[in-house]
Amino acid sequence: MKTVWSKILVMSVALTQVFGLNPLGAAATVALVVPERDPLDYRAARIRLAGHTEPGNQVFVNGKPVKVYPTGAFVDLCSLEVGANTIIIEASSTVGAASTSLRVHRLPPLQSTPGDVLAIEDALMLPEQDLDLLPGDLLEVRFKGTPGGQAFFSVGEAMERIRMTETPARSDGDLRGIYTGVHRLRPSDQLSRQPIRFHLEVPGLGEMEKSSQSLLSVQSLRWPRTGEVISPDAYLAAGLGDGRLGGALLGIVPLGTRLELTGRVGDLYRVQLSPVKSAWIAKEAIKPMPLGSPPPRSLVGSATLQGNHRRDTYMVPLEVRLPYTLEPMMEPPRLVLDLYGATSNLTWITQHLSAEMIQRVSWEQVEDGRLRFRFDLKEPPVWGYSASYEGDSNRLVVTVRRPPTLATPPASPLQGLTLALDAGHGGTNRGALGSLGTLEKEVNLHITKRLASLLQARGGKPILTRQADESLDNAQRVLDAIDADADFFVSIHANSVGLSVDAARSRGTSTYYRHEPFRALSLSLYRSLLQLGLAPYGNIGSFNAAVLKRPDIP
Ligand SMILES: [Zn+2]
Incomplete structure (x- = not known):
């Protein structure tokens, strides 16, 4: 008997802790939604907390009251000590209380190596990758x-004892003991997969050596080599980049494009576009061809300009699929196409009167292996442009879309426009997480469906990239909209802030674009959103998101 009663007693204590049951039966609950992991290893000095309780309750984090919204959602930015932290979150109503906790292990900030200990550390070591x-x-x-x-x-044996320099500390807070070295590789520096061996001598402490985890190869006979693009959404990046969005977009490279590869850093190949211009591409997007395969080169002998009711096209037959960049210029409006590996042999350019958007095309051999076409365009708006290879051929086609004809009043200007609406994320890609546990993918879909019905009521033809909770490839969402010949593409998101950012101070609406000709549209949407009374967060340009990479559609 005694055991049963003691179990009941233990259970009632547990219930009191979780649900805050009190003699009158009223309850307070508290749930922590962000961060999701407990315990958590973490580097920054403060961590964002988000969760919920019943509306009207008070919430305390480590005894300090925090902001509770009318929905019962609460947020806080909690300070952390270096080492183990237990954060207690308590919610209380007039009649009950509940609590939960989170364990965070804050990693110590990087500190200078002590002057009396001989050490070469792994932290901050370069190179980080092979x-x-x-x-x-x-x-x-x-x-x-x-x-x-x-x-x-x-x-290896080729590079011996190259001098490194200690970076002088400029203030007390600077890390000391950072040694850097550089070496311009010589033809004689041939080696395969060797670590960097660091050697440090400190007066009074002696000397030591330590090798890098990453390996260096210098093999003149293995490069350059030709590779072929095997990924449908490959792109060239201007640099190595960092962060979740990768290096800045330099250009899209279609399937089957041949590239000259001249090296590798980690998971990226270096692509030599011209004697003085290189770019980077994901290793997984490339199939290297056998050594000795010809580099991507082509003579360009002819071109054809023509148009139809939707677009103008400029066709350039090539011997192989070459990489290119297509950049817009705003005033006057023009497009600049640089074809890498191309040499002009242009003796015949056919121009049909059906072209309307492209008013004039000129070419220039900018340097060896770089042929530039300049397209002078009719006044803005530029409604999408692209360069791609036609079917399975090596014919490069530059396309400039004509703006849609807008209905005149009293008809709605939306009449007849095809509007591609993309509910961001979906399926296994959840997106951000709200304080109430709301998933961004669901919020996006809800807003998108609502918007679709509003646009439809005004004569627009909305098409949705997804109708339900499904996983979709981001690049494919845009390709579907392009295939449907949509007039606009809008991807709808509900952003969150990082784990070290104060959520109570971060708010507002924002719009995003990647390609300069679409800035005006993005800005106009942003202004309209602000007129609804939303707080400003900004119109974000050069945004490297996958759904914005293609300039085919505004
Ligand atoms: Zn999102």
Whole structure:
């Protein structure tokens, strides 16, 4: 008997803790939604908390009251000590209370290596990734270790004891003991998959050596090599980039495009576009061709300009699929196409009177292996443009869309327009998480369906990239809209802030675009959103999201 009663007693204590039951039966509950992991390893000094309780309750984080919204959602930015932290979150109503907790282990900020300990640390070591470089490339290395020493690096047998320099600390807070070294690779520096060996000598402490995890190869006979694009949504990045959106978009490269590869950093190949211009592409997007395959080169002998009621096209037959960049200029409106690996042999350019948007085309051999076409366009608005290869052919087609004809009053200007609406995320891609546990993918779909019915009521033809909770490839969403010949593409999102950002201070609406000709549209949407009384967050340009990479559609 006694055991049963003690169990009931334990249970009632547990219930009181979780649900805040009190003698009158009223309850307060508290749920922490963000962060999702407990325990959590974390670096920053403050962490964002988000969760919910019953509307009207008070919430305390480690005893301090925090902001509770009318829905019962609460947010806080909680300070952390270095090491173990237990954060207690309590909710209380007039009659009940409940609590939950979160364990966060805050990793210590990077500190200078003590001057009395001989050490070469793994932190901040460069290179971080395996490198395939060529003579002429600059090798940059770095390590963090005991300050006040003399450092050298060696690689294989070719590079011996190259002097490194300790970066002078400019203020007390700066890290000390950061040693850097550079070496312009020479033709004799040939080696395969060797670590960088760092060597440090500190007076009074002795000397030590440590090798990098990453490996360096310099193999002149393995590069350049030709690779072929095997991914349908491959793109060239201007640099190595960092962060979730990758390097800045330089251009799209269609399937089957041949590229000259001249090295590798981690998971990216370096692409040599011209003697002085290189770019980067994901290794997984490329199938290297056998050594000795011809580099991507083509003579360009003819071109044809023509138009129809939807678009103008400029066709350039090539011998192989070459990489290119297509950049818009605003005033006067024009497009600049740079074809890499191309040499002009242009002796015949046919121009049909059916072209309307492209008013004039001129070409220039800018440098060896870079042929430039300049397209002078009719006044804005530019309603989408693109360059791609036609079918399975090597015929490059530059397309400039004509703006849709807008209905005149009293008809709605939306009459007859096809509007592609994309509810961001979906399926396994949940998107952001709200304080009430709401999923962004659901909010987006709800808003998108509502918008579709409003647009339809005004004569527009909305098409949705997804109607339900399904996983969709981001690049494919846009391709579907382009295939449907949509006049607009809008992707709808409900953003969240990072884990170290104060959610109570972050608010507002924002619009996004990637390509400059669509700035005016993005800005106009933004202004309209602000007129609804929403707080301003900004109109974001050069945004590298997958759904904005293609300039085919505004
Ligand atoms: Zn989103």
